Amino acid sequence: MASYDPIDSTLSREQALHALYEAAELEHCLMCTYLYAAFSLKTSIDEGLSAEQLDAVTRWRRIIMQIATEEMGHLTSVWNITTALGGAPRVGRSNFPLDPGYLPAGVVVKLAPFTAATLQHFIYLERPAGSDEPEGEGFAPERAFVRSVDGPRLTPMGLDYDTVGAFYEKLGEGLRKLADTHGEAGALCGDPALQLSEAEVSLPGSKRVICLKTALLAFDAIITQGEGAQQNTEDSHYQKFAGIRAEYEALLAADPSFAPAFPAATNPVLRRPPRPEGRVWIEDAKAIATVDLANSAYGLMQRLLAYTYALPTQDPDKMLTLDLSIGLMHALVPLAERAARLPAGPSNPHCHAGVTFITLRDSAALPPGPSARRFFCERIQQLADAAVRLNEAGDARTAAAASIFSRLAQQALQGFDLSKPVAPVVLPASASLPATSAPPTSMHDGIEQVEGEKLSLLFEAKRCIHARFCVTGAPTVFLANVQGPWIHPDTMDVERLADIAHACPSGAIRYERRDGRPNESAPPVNLLATREAGPYAFRGELHLNGVPAGYRATLCRCGASKNKPFCDGSHHDIGFSASGEPATGTSTDALAVRNGPLQIDPQTNGPLKIRGNLEMTSGTGRMVARLTSAFLCRCGGSQNKPFCDGSHARIGFIADGSER
Numbered sequence: 001m002a003s004y005d006p007i008d009s010t011l012s013r014e015q016a017l018h019a020l021y022e023a024a025e026l027e028h029c030l031m032c033t034y035l036y037a038a039f040s041l042k043t044s045i046d047e048g049l050s051a052e053q054l055d056a057v058t059r060w061r062r063i064i065m066q067i068a069t070e071e072m073g074h075l076t077s078v079w080n081i082t083t084a085l086g087g088a089p090r091v092g093r094s095n096f097p098l099d100p101g102y103l104p105a106g107v108v109v110k111l112a113p114f115t116a117a118t119l120q121h122f123i124y125l126e127r128p129a130g131s132d133e134p135e136g137e138g139f140a141p142e143r144a145f146v147r148s149v150d151g152p153r154l155t156p157m158g159l160d161y162d163t164v165g166a167f168y169e170k171l172g173e174g175l176r177k178l179a180d181t182h183g184e185a186g187a188l189c190g191d192p193a194l195q196l197s198e199a200e201v202s203l204p205g206s207k208r209v210i211c212l213k214t215a216l217l218a219f220d221a222i223i224t225q226g227e228g229a230q231q232n233t234e235d236s237h238y239q240k241f242a243g244i245r246a247e248y249e250a251l252l253a254a255d256p257s258f259a260p261a262f263p264a265a266t267n268p269v270l271r272r273p274p275r276p277e278g279r280v281w282i283e284d285a286k287a288i289a290t291v292d293l294a295n296s297a298y299g300l301m302q303r304l305l306a307y308t309y310a311l312p313t314q315d316p317d318k319m320l321t322l323d324l325s326i327g328l329m330h331a332l333v334p335l336a337e338r339a340a341r342l343p344a345g346p347s348n349p350h351c352h353a354g355v356t357f358i359t360l361r362d363s364a365a366l367p368p369g370p371s372a373r374r375f376f377c378e379r380i381q382q383l384a385d386a387a388v389r390l391n392e393a394g395d396a397r398t399a400a401a402a403s404i405f406s407r408l409a410q411q412a413l414q415g416f417d418l419s420k421p422v423a424p425v426v427l428p429a430s431a432s433l434p435a436t437s438a439p440p441t442s443m444h445d446g447i448e449q450v451e452g453e454k455l456s457l458l459f460e461a462k463r464c465i466h467a468r469f470c471v472t473g474a475p476t477v478f479l480a481n482v483q484g485p486w487i488h489p490d491t492m493d494v495e496r497l498a499d500i501a502h503a504c505p506s507g508a509i510r511y512e513r514r515d516g517r518p519n520e521s522a523p524p525v526n527l528l529a530t531r532e533a534g535p536y537a538f539r540g541e542l543h544l545n546g547v548p549a550g551y552r553a554t555l556c557r558c559g560a561s562k563n564k565p566f567c568d569g570s571h572h573d574i575g576f577s578a579s580g581e582p583a584t585g586t587s588t589d590a591l592a593v594r595n596g597p598l599q600i601d602p603q604t605n606g607p608l609k610i611r612g613n614l615e616m617t618s619g620t621g622r623m624v625a626r627l628t629s630a631f632l633c634r635c636g637g638s639q640n641k642p643f644c645d646g647s648h649a650r651i652g653f654i655a656d657g658s659e660r
Contacts (some may be wrong), residue, residue, distance in 0.1 A: 447459070
């Protein structure tokens, strides 16, 4: 007689979501541990480093922060796949250190400062399949165990895997089986408008998942980028960490006393732990206040991200909540660095504090509507008030955090409409165009041209910085992220539409009149505005490397854009810090001529060379300088921003000066 087995071995959607939730938690945990180590690194000669050592440590911090940003991109990919399957993304995770069984025995996750052992641990986590890299000292699993079970289960169970890459390969196999069972459309039945794409966030991997192919490509990209990559490319996480290890060992051999980081706590906690083993209880009052505020910012960031995935693309709150969540991450950085420089307390006299990344008990999306908006406004203001109280005279980090929180509180209060509930976006009858009446569209050299009755709209995606003047000022014209035609010039008064185009700071949106009226002309004054922690915004008769480039452009000044010389939003990803309010200079005498051609020549591996009449202003419009020639920093390293001071040579800035 055959044995009784009521279990169907077919993979269920519930099991697939369970595995994706673990993938999200894994990416989230890796991101936090990498950030923690980066925050512990020293940042000046005054902290005990030589000039050569500081140069190396600064570079390591930049690399680790970039890896953490890529982990955030992986997390976005996992959330998009989860949403495509009809699930709600798992934004939270368990608190550090993780208990045994939460992940496989070979995947140990805990917060630790930058040391040789911690670095080796990162290399081990990112190792490719078949690698003989050892685990870092002190990171051995508490006990050996297996999570897998014999035979299929209806209840979702954790998988065992040796490398992160192997885990994603299993996820890809499961997704294929789900598509085989339900059909591709049946498996990927979630609303793609709830996902995040490159139109909303500048993160690697932020692409909408609309079919099995795009989902599998997202998994492959994560593997190839470094988490268990079969092909260990130079840009993989594994190779980047290995490169830091080689440089660290060389510097340590030259100077055995070399200490690149502060002794931040391993697994810090904010309250007396019921299980004290392997944890450091923070007791110092300043450290407690600093970590408390950092954790609160981190928790609110999670809530905002979850809320972002609860809103469709066309909802203006989606972009606002995303911007606020990214802003909170920028506020967390100086607080986390400050915590690593404060004592933990008398119980651990040889140890510093550190941000604990405490998670909320539940970070699921709040119900969309005025109550959620009010919650966000109240909470951000509460954090801004706490940052003012925490701000210490002479401490640049607490001052920076207070400034960011203040700006975010104002942004939330101005951006969220607390007076009315959420309503579905319904286009006016004039804008509800059937597919057969879509305006004629063509594409030439990356510029999309859409023909309207009175003007043609041109959109150049590579120049767009998502300033959102178009989708908020002309929502019936620019239907961002819809399937099919998304630009409809004839749904708005032509003069008002021309004004919307003029407001686009990057020049991504331009137009050509078809009604005999004049096209856009050069402004009467050539202007350059320095955006807070962001790019240069030029207005004038612009010539880039001798080629006419329109009348508006936003050019990178953080050094990280992958679309140089144009800004691509990378300043958000790397936490670029640069004032939009530089001091007024001595060159403020009125120019005899205030317009005319403005030549912008990006120098190879160097600054932007400017020639022509130019009035430089702060982000708020205050006059900074009037110039006819200048060299402007674009590596992000100048100590005399916005002007070049030669730092590009010191930090090894790479940029092809011929880009256009």
